[in-house]
Amino acid sequence: MSESKEWKKIAKSKEKRPKVQEYKNWKELPPIPISLPIEGSMGITGDWRTFQPVILEGCNKCGICWMYCPEGVIKRKEDGSFEIDMVYCKGCGICAKECPTQKIKMIRESESKDE
Ligand code: SF4
Numbered sequence: 001m002s003e004s005k006e007w008k009k010i011a012k013s014k015e016k017r018p019k020v021q022e023y024k025n026w027k028e029l030p031p032i033p034i035s036l037p038i039e040g041s042m043g044i045t046g047d048w049r050t051f052q053p054v055i056l057e058g059c060n061k062c063g064i065c066w067m068y069c070p071e072g073v074i075k076r077k078e079d080g081s082f083e084i085d086m087v088y089c090k091g092c093g094i095c096a097k098e099c100p101t102q103k104i105k106m107i108r109e110s111e112s113k114d115e
Pocket residue numbers: 052053068069070071072073074084088089090091092093094095096
C-alpha cells in the first residue's frame with residue numbers, strides 16, 4: 001500500500017490517530033532550527049520600535065517569553081535568566097502578554113533609560 005493510502009487509512013480510524021503531544025514546559029520541547037534576526041530593507045528593527053519590553057525583578061526564569069517571541073530575540077543567559085536583544089526586538093508585546101507572572105512591562109521608547 002502506498003504511503004498516502006496508509007495515511008488516509010489511519011486518519012479514518014479514530015483509535016489509530018496520533019495522540020496530541022503535550023509538554024509541561026519549554027524544557028521538554030525538541031530543538032528546532034530558527035533563523036537569527038538581521039537588518040532588513042527598513043533598517044534594524046529596534047530603530048522603528050514604539051514600545052519596548054522590560055523584564056522586571058521577580059522573573060521566575062520559566063522561559064515562556066523566550067518560547068513565544070516571534071523574532072527569536074530573547075536569549076537565555078548562563079544563570080538561567082533571560083535578556084532581550086533590543087537591536088532586533090520589534091516591540092510587539094507578545095512576551096509581556098504571555099508572561100505568566102506579568103514580569104515583562106512594555107514601556108514607550110521615550111521612557112527608556114537609553115534615550
Ligand atoms: S516585544 Fe515582541 S519581539 Fe520584542 S522580545 Fe517581546 S515578543 Fe520578542
